[in-house]
Amino acid sequence: MHANILISMSKVYKIKxxxxxxxxxxxxxxxTDFQAASIALKPTDFIGVFPKLLVQEGDVVxxxxxxxxxxxxxxxxxxSPIHGKVTEIVRGPKRILLEIRIELQGGDAWVxxxxxxPSDLSREEIVQRMLQSGVWPMVRQRPxxxxxxxxxxxxxxxxxxxxxxxxxPDYDFIVHGQGETFQTGVDALRKLTSGKVYLNLPDNTVNxxxxxxxxxxxxxxxxxxxxxxxxxxxxxxxxxxxxGDVVWYxxxxxxxxxxRLFAEGRYNASRIIAVAGSQIHKPRYYRVPAGVGIKKxxxxxxxxxxxxxxxxxxxxxxxxxxxxxxGFYDSQITAIPEGNYHEFLGWSMPxxxxxxxxxxxxxxxxPKKRYVADxxxxxxxxxxxxxxxxxxxxPFDIYPMQxxxxxxxxxxxxxxxxxIYEVDEEDFALxxxxxxxxxxxxSLVRQGLNTVRAEMS
Amino acid sequence: xxxxxxxxxxxxxHVQPGGKFAKFHSTFDAFETFLFVxxxxxxxxxxxxxxxxxxxxxxxxxxxxxxxxxxxxYNVGYQHFLAIGEQAxxxxxxFFGFWKVLPIxxxxxxxxxxxxxxxxxxxxxxxxxxxxxxxxxxxxxxxADVPLWMVAVATIFAVIIGKEVFGGTGMxxxxxxxxARAFLFFAYPQSMSGDKVWVSIGQGHVxxxxxxxxxxxxxxxxxxxxxxxxxxxxxxxLGFIPGxxxxxxxxxxxxxxxxxxxxxxxxxxxxxxxxxxxxxMGYIFNAFAGVFPQNAYLQLSPFEHLVLGGFAxxxxxxxxxxxxxxxxxxxxxxxxxxxxxxxxxxxxxNPAYPEGMMLAILLLNVFAPxxxxxxxxxxxxxxxxxxxxxxxxx
Numbered sequence: 078m079h080a081n082i083l084i085s086m087s088k089v090y091k092i093k094x095x096x097x098x099x100x101x102x103x104x105x106x107x108x109t110d111f112q113a114a115s116i117a118l119k120p121t122d123f124i125g126v127f128p129k130l131l132v133q134e135g136d137v138v139x140x141x142x143x144x145x146x147x148x149x150x151x152x153x154x155x156x157s158p159i160h161g162k163v164t165e166i167v168r169g170p171k172r173i174l175l176e177i178r179i180e181l182q183g184g185d186a187w188v189x190x191x192x193x194x195p196s197d198l199s200r201e202e203i204v205q206r207m208l209q210s211g212v213w214p215m216v217r218q219r220p221x222x223x224x225x226x227x228x229x230x231x232x233x234x235x236x237x238x239x240x241x242x243x244x245x246p247d248y249d250f251i252v253h254g255q256g257e258t259f260q261t262g263v264d265a266l267r268k269l270t271s272g273k274v275y276l277n278l279p280d281n282t283v284n285x286x287x288x289x290x291x292x293x294x295x296x297x298x299x300x301x302x303x304x305x306x307x308x309x310x311x312x313x314x315x316x317x318x319x320x321g322d323v324v325w326y327x328x329x330x331x332x333x334x335x336x337r338l339f340a341e342g343r344y345n346a347s348r349i350i351a352v353a354g355s356q357i358h359k360p361r362y363y364r365v366p367a368g369v370g371i372k373k374x375x376x377x378x379x380x381x382x383x384x385x386x387x388x389x390x391x392x393x394x395x396x397x398x399x400x401x402x403x404g405f406y407d408s409q410i411t412a413i414p415e416g417n418y419h420e421f422l423g424w425s426m427p428x429x430x431x432x433x434x435x436x437x438x439x440x441x442x443x444p445k446k447r448y449v450a451d452x453x454x455x456x457x458x459x460x461x462x463x464x465x466x467x468x469x470x471x472p473f474d475i476y477p478m479q480x481x482x483x484x485x486x487x488x489x490x491x492x493x494x495x496x497i498y499e500v501d502e503e504d505f506a507l508x509x510x511x512x513x514x515x516x517x518x519x520s521l522v523r524q525g526l527n528t529v530r531a532e533m534s
Numbered sequence: 535x536x537x538x539x540x541x542x543x544x545x546x547x548h549v550q551p552g553g554k555f556a557k558f559h560s561t562f563d564a565f566e567t568f569l570f571v572x573x574x575x576x577x578x579x580x581x582x583x584x585x586x587x588x589x590x591x592x593x594x595x596x597x598x599x600x601x602x603x604x605x606x607x608y609n610v611g612y613q614h615f616l617a618i619g620e621q622a623x624x625x626x627x628x629f630f631g632f633w634k635v636l637p638i639x640x641x642x643x644x645x646x647x648x649x650x651x652x653x654x655x656x657x658x659x660x661x662x663x664x665x666x667x668x669x670x671x672x673x674x675x676x677x678a679d680v681p682l683w684m685v686a687v688a689t690i691f692a693v694i695i696g697k698e699v700f701g702g703t704g705m706x707x708x709x710x711x712x713x714a715r716a717f718l719f720f721a722y723p724q725s726m727s728g729d730k731v732w733v734s735i736g737q738g739h740v741x742x743x744x745x746x747x748x749x750x751x752x753x754x755x756x757x758x759x760x761x762x763x764x765x766x767x768x769x770x771x772l773g774f775i776p777g778x779x780x781x782x783x784x785x786x787x788x789x790x791x792x793x794x795x796x797x798x799x800x801x802x803x804x805x806x807x808x809x810x811x812x813x814x815m816g817y818i819f820n821a822f823a824g825v826f827p828q829n830a831y832l833q834l835s836p837f838e839h840l841v842l843g844g845f846a847x848x849x850x851x852x853x854x855x856x857x858x859x860x861x862x863x864x865x866x867x868x869x870x871x872x873x874x875x876x877x878x879x880x881x882x883x884n885p886a887y888p889e890g891m892m893l894a895i896l897l898l899n900v901f902a903p904x905x906x907x908x909x910x911x912x913x914x915x916x917x918x919x920x921x922x923x924x925x926x927x928x
Contacts, residue, residue, distance in 0.1 A: 437586065
């Protein structure tokens with residue numbers, strides 16, 4: 078019916094504040110199919126979820142079988158992405174559930190949720206299938222960046238079709254040949270909101286037409302440096318979040334996974350990830366199941382030296398062990414050198430090899446140069462002294478320093494007034510990167526969001 | 535460097551909590567992190583961090599002060615030999631000033647850092663680099679002959695009452711260096727104002743007709759013509775005039791400003807708006823010069839206002855202190871502009887003080903949080919308005 082209407086309100090938004098950090102080790106555009114041996118579900122990937130375990134060690138699960146659910150919302154299931162055997166349930170301090178490890182079994186058994194055209198289904202039927210199959214947690218909401226509540230009617234659903242973070246995967250390459258599945262996913266999402274589905278693309282000559290040809294969405298273009306590709310930046314420009322508003326957001330691969338659910342009738346959790354970073358010998362793309370173990374994936378491909386493995390990008394990713402697992406929302410593994418060394422009078426040196434946003438170093442003279450960044454803090458933690466810095470990399474109509482101070486003093490009223498609903502920790506990642514005082518800004522923002530969320534519920 | 539690292543690693547256990555010299559933990563840490571960037575790695579949030587830190591930021595500001603310091607040393611000698619009517623070579627002139635100014639620098643750093651180290655140790659904090667700048671600013675806003683004990687007392691007062699009682703660098707309301715100067719200005723006015731303190735006479739005898747007054751001092755008593763006879767605009771711009779050590783040469787200060795602006799460490803908004811505020815007030819006073827002929831100060835050209843007294847030094851190095859200035863970009867414009875206006879207002883309209891920059895900055899330091907408050911309120915009401923509009927549309 079109205080699926081063919083091309084909404085032609087396309088606009089170009091220019092993002093001025095921001096910073097592209099160019100690092101060594103960008104993934105080469107070659108795709109390898111990786112035969113995973115084990116995967117893990119990590120309940121800690123899901124903010125605010127209290128997991129209730131539904132399997133035991135030794136259980137055999139099919140792809141799409143529930144593994145755990147959220148105690149507060151038992152209808153939200155987290156299912157196994159593969160057919161395998163639960164080999165280990167890893168708990169941390171206070172018995173926090175950290176990982177449910179599943180080892181691949183022979184064969185490819187999966188739960189059949191039934192093929193269907195989303196256009197033929199009601200909203201309830203679509204939600205039901207998404208909840209049961211375990212793809213629902215891919216839909217997240219702002220404010221708070223938690224899993225969406227199926228009972229809400231969001232004022233819009235936002236899909237950022239590109240990623241501007243350092244060494245980020247190229248979604249054009251990833252979605253290649255998956256246009257129909259993406260469209261099916263979009264069709265399902267359109268049933269979930271009375272508002273629009275927004276697809277945000279970069280303002281450049283796109284190699285493939287996969288995303289630009291999507292029907293039934295409002296396409297907007299974003300030009301400028303990182304965080305132009307962050308969904309938070311895009312929402313703020315297109316339809317800023319006011320108190321009481323809820324918007325939902327997803328990444329393209331998550332839309333494709335939802336599309337597959339309806340097209341193939343199963344939870345097909347394979348995704349394409351970029352394996353990148355200066356510690357990776359041959360950075361490139363792999364097709365892997367969700368939650369893949371990185372030990373076998375990276376075997377023989379990691380350079381000498383102490384290495385930090387990150388699920389996600391260097392700004393917002395999660396630190397994982399060399400035998401850790403890919404995060405639920407991540408499409409990237411990054412490996413960079415650890416920085417636990419002393420540098421003689423380093424702060425006074427020209428340091429041509431180090432990147433800085435500050436013009437007291439020289440990296441601004443060579444904007445095209447790629448840097449090897451390590452995990453050194455490059456200084457000591459201090460009180461907030463410098464001002465006017467965050468504003469240069471923070472494209473929101475928000476006073477970042479004042480919001481942070483409201484969080485530090487735990488003033489919920491001020492946080493609300495200063496715009497905390499419009500942001501999450503990802504939006505502050507660049508502020509944290511360039512921060513002279515080395516404050517842990519992203520954890521502060523999360524702390525603020527959690528405080529407000531607890532107050533509101 | 536390895537040997538040095540080894541020595542530090544050997545000492546380190548003794549200054550850790552529980553060690554024999556745990557009292558010196560912060561002091562050791564300050565020296566260790568000065569010599570070596572620590573091996574701390576990120577553990578939360580962004581895995582990589584910018585190469586900038588507070589040490590580098592502050593050392594850039596100190597570097598920006600070097601031209602004013604060196605010229606100030608030379609000018610102390612120049613004024614001295616001019617006053618006693620003797621010829622001197624360049625190096626004689628410079629070293630006369632060097633030996634006058636160096637002790638002030640040393641006393642300022644030793645007394646200020648001493649207080650900082652003690653407070654850092656009490657608080658179990660790392661020593662903050664903020665005083666590296668304050669310690670250099672203080673000598674530059676002193677007359678060359680200021681007694682060293684006064685420098686020490688003023689510095690200790692400024693660091694404790696101006697900064698540490700509020701929680702240390704980053705928490706203070708008033709610019710510590712200006713507070714040190716204000717303390718002496720009010721506590722020991724005979725050493726900080728008048729005609730007798732600006733030129734270091736030493737053992738010599740002054741020539742006939744010598745007056746130690748600064749150009750602003752002459753202007754205050756209405757002697758504009760005499761002032762112009764004595765000093766050309768170029769003298770004032772280059773800094774061959776009596777005054778505090780570092781404030782006289784607008785050229786040297788501009789060199790520092792260049793560095794601060796090129797590195798982005800000094801706020802161009804504040805610098806520019808202070809100058810605009812000063813010019814505006816200067817022109818307003820010019821317009822009223824005919825109405826109040828009894829105040830000759832009104833006739834002073836706005837551009838002369840910029841190069842005289844502490845205006846340039848205050849605009850570039852004092853008003854831009856990020857901790858005590860307004861923190862929002864819009865607030866910085868207002869804050870800077872009002873400093874410029876107030877400085878000239880105090881200069882011209884106040885019969886007691888020939889100079890107003892110090893008081894103008896301190897006054898606006900106090901008002902900066904209020905300015906920011908209203909700027910941020912604007913953002914808040916914009917957000918509330920947006921929410922109301924969205925509510926109406928539904």
